[in-house]
Amino acid sequence: MAQRAEGVDRHALLEIQKHYLRRAADFAERHFQNPSSEQMWRLYSELAAGKEKAESLRRAGHAAFRAGAMGRAEILMSRAIETFREAGHRSGEAASLTNLAVLYNATGRVAEAERTHEQTLVIHRETGNRRAVGAGLGSLANIYRQTGRVELAEATHSQALAIHLELGNRRSEGFEIGNLAGLHRETGRMEQAERGYKQAIAIDRELRDRRSEGIGLGNLAGLYQELGRFDEAELSYHQGIAIQHEVGNRVGQGIVLGNMGSFYHDTGRIPLAERSYGQALAIHREVGNRRSEGIVLGNLASLYAETGRLEMAENYFESALVLHREVRSRRFEALHLCHYAFLDLGRGRTERAREKWREGACILREIGATRQLELYGGKMHEACVKAGVPSFQE
Numbered sequence: 423m424a425q426r427a428e429g430v431d432r433h434a435l436l437e438i439q440k441h442y443l444r445r446a447a448d449f450a451e452r453h454f455q456n457p458s459s460e461q462m463w464r465l466y467s468e469l470a471a472g473k474e475k476a477e478s479l480r481r482a483g484h485a486a487f488r489a490g491a492m493g494r495a496e497i498l499m500s501r502a503i504e505t506f507r508e509a510g511h512r513s514g515e516a517a518s519l520t521n522l523a524v525l526y527n528a529t530g531r532v533a534e535a536e537r538t539h540e541q542t543l544v545i546h547r548e549t550g551n552r553r554a555v556g557a558g559l560g561s562l563a564n565i566y567r568q569t570g571r572v573e574l575a576e577a578t579h580s581q582a583l584a585i586h587l588e589l590g591n592r593r594s595e596g597f598e599i600g601n602l603a604g605l606h607r608e609t610g611r612m613e614q615a616e617r618g619y620k621q622a623i624a625i626d627r628e629l630r631d632r633r634s635e636g637i638g639l640g641n642l643a644g645l646y647q648e649l650g651r652f653d654e655a656e657l658s659y660h661q662g663i664a665i666q667h668e669v670g671n672r673v674g675q676g677i678v679l680g681n682m683g684s685f686y687h688d689t690g691r692i693p694l695a696e697r698s699y700g701q702a703l704a705i706h707r708e709v710g711n712r713r714s715e716g717i718v719l720g721n722l723a724s725l726y727a728e729t730g731r732l733e734m735a736e737n738y739f740e741s742a743l744v745l746h747r748e749v750r751s752r753r754f755e756a757l758h759l760c761h762y763a764f765l766d767l768g769r770g771r772t773e774r775a776r777e778k779w780r781e782g783a784c785i786l787r788e789i790g791a792t793r794q795l796e797l798y799g800g801k802m803h804e805a806c807v808k809a810g811v812p813s814f815q816e
Contacts (some may be wrong), residue, residue, distance in 0.1 A: 503522065
């Protein structure tokens with residue numbers, strides 16, 4: 423009897439420990455205390471078994487990802503997938519695969535991300551999870567857009583949005599409206615983009631989703647910047663970066679800082695631009711965000727070219743293009759090839775400039791970025807006239 427009582431007491435003590443660890447982990451997660459959330463979920467996983475253990479590993483991995491600790495996040499997510507498989511829990515396996523696919527994309531492993539998202543869609547369709555099918559389609563659409571498959575991206579985003587509307591899934595509806603707004607912006611449909619961004623932010627506020635609201639404000643700021651509405655852009659950037667700090671989103675902080683660098687660059691505040699780019703680059707390297715690292719390197723190269731630091735500009739353009747090609751970032755490969763062409767033309771390397779320009783312009787046409795092509799085409803024509811060479815547009 424004593425042994426049995428001791429066993430019962432030990433089990434009761436374990437359940438009490440789990441109860442308080444779970445409360446602490448949930449609290450840290452809700453309040454965006456990502457390092458603490460990761461630690462609590464890891465401790466909880468050591469006391470749990472089966473799908474309960476797997477879910478705590480998944481949530482620990484997600485917290486590590488949000489904190490920018492990509493190496494730890496990948497290990498935890500992989501353990502979660504393995505544990506869900508051992509438990510025969512297909513929907514948990516799919517959720518963990520989705521988290522891992524997002525991490526692959528953030529760290530530049532785009533082909534792996536695409537394959538992993540496709541795996542999750544197979545599972546969601548097998549298990550009849552329509553909500554998750556919609557989310558999976560949205561994730562795949564983002565990869566199609568990022569890699570220049572614009573028509574496929576738009577069709578897939580629209581399929582995802584239709585599912586979310588059918589199911590009344592407001593949070594995912596907001597995600598897809600924001601994603602479509604980004605695609606509309608990249609293809610020159612600026613009024614649709616602005617409407618979409620504002621609609622998505624309104625849904626985020628309705629649901630009190632601060633993390634998504636911060637991302638949306640940063641995107642809207644970029645649109646305002648592109649349209650020359652600089653006062654509105656600056657206000658939205660500051661609101662967006664404040665929220666990213668509040669929720670502890672290191673990846674998001676880096677992206678907004680990089681975009682603010684571009685804003686300061688466009689508005690002639692070169693020292694501020696260089697500082698913001700430098701801060702963004704440090705975060706992207708810290709969290710392993712290869713795609714955004716390439717974008718900032720290319721933007722810094724343009725800044726160096728404009729301020730007479732030509733060797734640095736060339737080195738940074740070369741580094742940026744390596745990253746863009748590695749992660750298949752077609753839009754930024756094209757934009758930075760065009761900027762690099764201006765640098766070569768200014769240094770008297772006309773044939774090199776012509777080659778880069780034509781390669782960049784060809785990609786912009788492929789991905790439907792007609793607005794950028796027209797803008798840069800006019801500037802290149804002027805640069806050719808100034809250099810006394812035939813226009814690259816002919």
